[in-house]
Amino acid sequence: MLIPSTLPAGTICYMTNTSTYPKDYFVRNADFDFFNYVGLQRSVLLYTTPTTYIDDITVTTGVEHDSGQICIQAEVFCSGRALMENLC
Structure with a gap:
């Protein structure tokens, strides 16, 4: 309308x-x-993605005393559904 x-x-x-x-x-x-x-009246960028693709990756690091920690968070899309994985 x-x-x-x-x-x-x-x-x-x-x-x-x-x-x-x-x-x-x-x-x-x-x-x-x-x-x-x-x-x-401006530039437009068009792109395609495969059916399964990684949309975002976040890596965080930390140090506590004498040890370090790495945490990886990935958001994977598969056929329109999102799957969030945390690997610490």
């Missing part, structure tokens, strides 16, 4: 200072980075 709350059209600001702007001059203030029916 395309209504102002779902796709705000922006505002029109009329410039009334006639010493700086011509009569009836206005500026459109849009709240989006595209123009209707024209396409995106």
Whole structure:
């Protein structure tokens, strides 16, 4: 449903200072980075992932007295489901 709350059209600001702007001059203030029916006005990067892939890996380290600890946390996606593994 395309209504102002779902796709705000922006505002029109009329410039009334006639010493700086011509009569009836206005500026459109849009709240989006595209123009209707024209396409995106910025670079877009598209990429694909295999069905099973590692989305994120977090490695944390710590030292307590004379021993060290490494904790690896991996988030693996398999067919749209996420599996979180902690290896400490």
